[in-house]
Amino acid sequence: MRIVVTNCNTTQEMTEEIVRGARAAAGPGTTVAGLTPAWGPESAEGWLDSYLSAAAVIDTLRTYDGPPYDAVVMAGFGEHGREGVRELVDVPVVDITEAAAHLACLLGRRYGVVTTLERSRGQIEDSLETAGVGRNCAAVVGTGLSVLDLGDDERTEAAFLAAAERACAAGAEVLVLGCAGMTGLQRAVGEKLGLPVVDGVSAAVRLAESLVALGLTTSRAGSYARPLPKRRVWGGGPAG
Amino acid sequence: MRIVVTNCNTTQEMTEEIVRGARAAAGPGTTVAGLTPAWGPESAEGWLDSYLSAAAVIDTLRTYDGPPYDAVVMAGFGEHGREGVRELVDVPVVDITEAAAHLACLLGRRYGVVTTLERSRGQIEDSLETAGVGRNCAAVVGTGLSVLDLGDDERTEAAFLAAAERACAAGAEVLVLGCAGMTGLQRAVGEKLGLPVVDGVSAAVRLAESLVALGLTTSRAGSYARPLPKRRVWGGGPAG
Amino acid sequence: MRIVVTNCNTTQEMTEEIVRGARAAAGPGTTVAGLTPAWGPESAEGWLDSYLSAAAVIDTLRTYDGPPYDAVVMAGFGEHGREGVRELVDVPVVDITEAAAHLACLLGRRYGVVTTLERSRGQIEDSLETAGVGRNCAAVVGTGLSVLDLGDDERTEAAFLAAAERACAAGAEVLVLGCAGMTGLQRAVGEKLGLPVVDGVSAAVRLAESLVALGLTTSRAGSYARPLPKRRVWGGGPAG
Amino acid sequence: MRIVVTNCNTTQEMTEEIVRGARAAAGPGTTVAGLTPAWGPESAEGWLDSYLSAAAVIDTLRTYDGPPYDAVVMAGFGEHGREGVRELVDVPVVDITEAAAHLACLLGRRYGVVTTLERSRGQIEDSLETAGVGRNCAAVVGTGLSVLDLGDDERTEAAFLAAAERACAAGAEVLVLGCAGMTGLQRAVGEKLGLPVVDGVSAAVRLAESLVALGLTTSRAGSYARPLPKRRVWGGGPAG
Amino acid sequence: MRIVVTNCNTTQEMTEEIVRGARAAAGPGTTVAGLTPAWGPESAEGWLDSYLSAAAVIDTLRTYDGPPYDAVVMAGFGEHGREGVRELVDVPVVDITEAAAHLACLLGRRYGVVTTLERSRGQIEDSLETAGVGRNCAAVVGTGLSVLDLGDDERTEAAFLAAAERACAAGAEVLVLGCAGMTGLQRAVGEKLGLPVVDGVSAAVRLAESLVALGLTTSRAGSYARPLPKRRVWGGGPAG
Amino acid sequence: MRIVVTNCNTTQEMTEEIVRGARAAAGPGTTVAGLTPAWGPESAEGWLDSYLSAAAVIDTLRTYDGPPYDAVVMAGFGEHGREGVRELVDVPVVDITEAAAHLACLLGRRYGVVTTLERSRGQIEDSLETAGVGRNCAAVVGTGLSVLDLGDDERTEAAFLAAAERACAAGAEVLVLGCAGMTGLQRAVGEKLGLPVVDGVSAAVRLAESLVALGLTTSRAGSYARPLPKRRVWGGGPAG
16 A cells, blocks of 8 residues: 655655654555655744645645555644645545544543644644544643754653643643654653653554555545636745 | 735636625725735635635735735635734734624624535635634525626526525524625625625625724734744646 | 614713723714613623613613614623614614624634623623634633722723733733723733733724624514514612 | 512513412422512513513512512523522522423433524523533424413414424423423423423422522622622613 | 432442431432442442443342332432433432532532542543533542542541632532532531532432422433343353 | 454354454454453443443453453444443553544544434434544434344345435435444445445454554543452343
């Protein structure tokens, strides 16, 4: 089985890191290919970035001409676009935000999300709510680190642990890594916290594999019907 | 006061129609200027279109170099993007979806939305919910007409009346025109139905004027902080 | 256009202050007339006062015989009565509680209300909820000041700022003045807080103007049908 | 134990009927006294009536100078005022709307309310919601009969059965008589429907007795603190 | 009238204590009989205990062959089983969890539950939610004491007061004893707190009496139809 | 990896059928073993059966002395017990009710459940709600068939299709088989309906495999702490 993982930003190194995480999570027969949008933001932090990212990721899949794939994993935590990709492709689409929440719900009565900047909280809350898994989310808390700050592992871990404490105080019994760039951190912080910590990329890969294995894909009835044929122009602006 | 109204699609005629509606609704000292994105879908119907539209509208405002304006009205019913525009500009931003709902809440205990295709229902419901005005929405119902079908006034009106009946059966006491392209229809159908019918474009213009007059604009604390400076590429794909 | 603003209590000075606030907010062609109920409480603080106030305000409008008016603004934050007035009059009715919330929703993802006594919180929460705009309310907090204490501007401002901090800690990105008697405070505290602060009286005046300008008024279908003709006696008790 | 039952309207015959129902429901040592407001509407149908009724009922209790009582039952289904009475008196206060719902929740997973006019639906829904028992309400349906029409028992019963069918189709497993004037009907319709039917007056009497017997009364902490001493005028208008 | 009170565990002393509480709360003509399950956990603390308890209590009533009874009170705070007992018996069934909440809702706008171990919070929250009375619950807080620790009255009272403070900070205006083993504590802590404190056993006894007196019992339509006749084996395992 | 699948009833044939379904869904290296409780109901239909089943399934796992296993799948749609099993075992536990809903949420905006008897609706709704995935459930509808009726494939399929139509009318875009005994039906009805149909057993097997592969298991913090050591007796009653 071949899974395409789309980064939500244009930073190639982050795609590679995500792909490493995805491969570590994937089952034996699964091939993972990363896609980096040719346009969009270099990191997605806030609503403007998120909408730009959504269009860029959709365009990346629309113009993709590589080997066929069996599922799409969208690796932007709290970022927009999943419903549009569901309209576009005929294979299952799993967004890492919802994926992490789905698995977290199976591991405890309430889960918490630890993300980068506080400003992302709103997007994540809305994303969980519309995905149908917001009810058992006890809190979304920020570490104060930006996406591109995550490179410093020690600082990231310390910030994560501090934020996790606040999530637990709000009732979280399970934690979720709230940024694709945190992939890989789950084991270290999980041990220190004595709690299960869910990585969205890993969760999404496993859920995508599950859907493919069960022969399930997006319903075309109602919300996610195929896009109507019409004239569309996909960007054209200069770098901003 | 000068209000910029952004069409959510690339169809110039629709921008003009929306601007006509906006001008009819605007107060004495208000100038209305329409903006048609240089890229995006020719009409927005579904999630893929909506995300493409969101990025295109944001880009249109980002690269705008006309005279200064006091507020933005976003004329895409149920379309994405409003939070991104709130981050981008320093003036008030009002989306026609939420605007119509805000006024409708003042006119009856439950309102209903009559839109184009059934497939738009999900986007509209989510948009109302996250805007904080979903509670009193009794139903979102489709007419079965596509955006570009709305030109035939007689057919549109008949379809609207039929759909309105279903919304009323679900408890609606006020109706909302669920598409920017329906602007102008409110009076005719309102009289036939004996109910107030709210047009989102008109509502948004008046709300934008109100915010400007009261010296209010988007909070920069938390969700809608200014976009972080970083490298962003705004599209580049060919027509699809 | 002529707007009647009803004070929720019998204190004439407060009516005058509210009318000043309303006039400052009104558009060029708008005349504002204040109405002070001939009966009711001298200030509304708590449920008993609120129900007494509701009946008195309705009676004031029922027996009004001045020049015709185009809209009613009800200036009692969190007080009851708006639905009854909607049944009674044929013009739009806007309550300052809901009005402030409607505008606040356009300015940030979550808003907070700063009111007088803690005991008012319940009424305000219920009023926002049934108006359909409770979802994005992060908190209603009290300053500990009674309505008639608000005369001391300095103390009021200090108490407001302290309470605002608690609302922001709960997630508020926009604040609402939770008492008609606070009208005028919005600019001073807004600047100190660096946040938009919405005054309900101003908001309601602008919303009322908007509805009138758009030719919209209360739906008579369902909830707000005209009162049935019957025998009603409007009070008669001595001062208590 | 002595329970005072307040009618929500000025119709003495209805008070008597309610008192008959209350006495039939009361335990051995309980005395029931009916109070008819000296002012207010002759029947409460709609929001205007409801707010007028709330003030009149509060005033009736405020000026009451009969023998002491141990609890108040407020017999206006869906009518306002209960929180104000809770502030006023030191004994337990039970409103028939909430009372019926509390018992109905114990008898089935979802209950339905059958009331008089459809226009009352909103008030009843809001009353149940704020009382904290709205979740398991499957539907509030109207019979189309006005309060003063209820005298014709046969017609009332037929209308009730027809409306009950709609409530059951919406999921109701238990029914509630949605008007104090229906008191006494429960047995006849319950047998025909094969379902438990809860009368609010009876339920409220039993709940009031329970609270008194257990030595429980309204909390003074927070919402229902005693009314502040101040100048209040209780009406004065002529009949309307 | 004869009420059977089922303990949720096998500890005979606790049954006796509960029965004492029930008798103290019961009306004049009511006889209370306690039932101790012959199997199940010696105390119910956590989900595993709760499900074991549910089956054991149902079995106890299924195999009961004493004198007939008029109602069942289930004395396990937050424990499962009430819906199953409703299917089994033809008389009213009242669970102390929901009973306490029903009365608490009548005494203040928000109530709080003070229970034993923090781990019980989830069960109690779910139990209140599905009973339809979760909305006005401000908080469920633990004292840190286990069920069998409650014997030390002084320690229990001190722990209760400390936990109550947290519940009040979260908005509770009324408190609920969150364990059947706390029965009797309500008066002492209520006086110290100056708040009404509801004991679930007392509340359930009074509610059961009320339903019996009004001739009401569980609906057989829908959820609580009689169990289908079939082969069932009620346990058989050794002590664990 | 070895997964234990627990049937919720004592019918060995049903365990075998479920195991067949589970094996068909499992990944290459997975072994599936079925467990049939030695006691409990022969089929679970209603709350009484469900609680009996919960205790029996927990007891079955408690006394299990076969080879070690890596995860538990609980195959009772809408049946109780999952939280208790989470306390008991150290490996991941997935209930088929929640499992089906988790996957269904990834395939459409709203899903519907088609189950056996209407009486099961309440349990299923509560189970989805507390699992945190109730929000996007459009409807739970019954086929009118009992669990043991499902043997007749043709009748089952016809009844499923009829019920599915009602679920779709309520907004479902994806369907869920609402009974473990329907396992295997998904492909046939999915093709006829042109919709994805999720089988809970298959979904749970894949989710359990995913959790194991990712090294995730139930959190011990808070709700699902290990059962306290104490005396418990697991049944003892004769067949009923």
